[in-house]
Amino acid sequence: MIEVKNLRKVYRNIVALDGISFRVERGEIFAFLGPNGAGKTTTMNILMGFIFPTSGEAKIFGRDVLRDGKNIRKKIGFLPEELGFYDTLTAYENMDFYARLFGIPKAEREERILNLLEMVGLLERKDSKVREYSHGMKQRLGIAQSLINEPELLIYDEPTSGLDPRASYEIRNLIKELVKEGITLFLSSHLLHEVQQICNTVAIINKGKLIRKDKIKNLIDEIKGKGIQVKITCLNINEDIIESVKKVNGLEDLKVFKNILVARVKDEKTTAEINSAIVKAGGKITKMEEKTPNLEEIFLKLTEEK
């Protein structure tokens, strides 16, 4: 659905994008992950035709975004990072205007707008001017307007940006409901937990370069394959306890910090054996934490190396 080849964007002497290439297939829930300033919004802006690439190409539905942008946008729903409505108009009037631009007939338009506003929980406030809306309400309205044309592809740029935890939670749930219906979603975020909850494929970008693209499951399995990290707080650590832990089969690495043992183990079974070894050696365990691999670890590792 989205195909980007050697996309490059240079602002004077600043390389915002440095020849990135990726594809988003139909049905994927694709995350574009990176820190602030990595090039995520630049990529999205090029896809939407707001800015123009220095070199390279970008296609959506097999069509060039620069030459055929208008036709492409008939089948896209977009949620920008910086969301702005016509504040003096009501939510309904804003939605109606956008629906008219898609050429949706009147009766169908009314039904769709009401259904969408109900879906995002704004039906009761449909006749309020948008300037009276909170940031979270505007974001929900943003999601509603992105669906007015029943798009094949959704492009969301930092959908929970600037929202409080409750509002972020509501937006994430809305998005999860949408993706259940099989829509293709291309989402950019710097929030790892959000991406891990919603998406199945991720491309990690940093300083304008695409570092890695893969299924999230593959990335997590890769880290899992490198073992589990266990942190054990033990009141009376001594040499005997440390030696008994070192003898446990499946221990890959062990670090000792005062009364804390940090072990990298092969699997959960090894964790249980370490626990037994400490107790047998007379150790008093007060706390044991297992750190499951997640996207944050992968992200930090990959962006650190680059």
Next chain:
Amino acid sequence: MNFSIYSAWEIAKKEFYEYLKTKRLIIIGGLYIAGFLLSTGILSHYSSHSPQDFPSIMGSAHSIVSIFYIILPITLSYDLIVRERSRKSIYLLLSKPVSREEIIFGKFVGVLLIICCIIIPIATAGHIISIAYCGFPDIESVARAYAYIGIVILGAGCYISFSMLFSTITRTTATSLISSLIIGWFGLNMLYPITLIINFLSGGSSSSPWYSKIAYAISPSNNMGAAQRILTDRLMGVPTQSLYPISTSQSLISLVIFLLATFIITTFLFHRRELN
């Protein structure tokens, strides 16, 4: 270029309804309406109450409120593009299947419609006031009066297009407004006097040289003033040619050229402008 008149019309309608609720339209439009109707009323009251007075009453009333034919279009259009950018609504608008050309055209038409909805009815009301005092003029006088309204609307279109140009190239609404007012109103009107001074200092002839005529014709307000002869020529009985360096037809052509040139430049610049 993939241009849809439907999309442009939807944008025009949205601009029209959005502007109807704005304070600036109510204030400036209200002042114009009050000024024109009051002028017409007073002039009609103190006229000789003859149908022959109709063209001069209309001409004088338009002259009194002529400043609004500059201020009204500028204040309604200086932020057409820059405001979309500042409030970030441009991203949602351009994410829809509309082209940048349709946006420019639609916004232009929307504001022009507002101006037509103000000027035409109010001018008609002024005509009625004049008729009430002075009696019915001949059809030709009425036709000339409406022809002049058409010229005023054309002139307003020029200022809309000119302001949209600044709205496209500037980054803030304040800069756009100041640039439109200073250059559009003061700057363009100063060109002609400057050329006259140059002509005088260089010991040129007393009539306007060719470059003065061009300088005169660049300003839409000058052209609207020159075209006012369409109302008053016949009445005054004295050729008014000498008051203006260009003829009525030349002023009309100048207005059309100004409108097309600024519109094309605005469209071209907006088409090329990166929005980030």
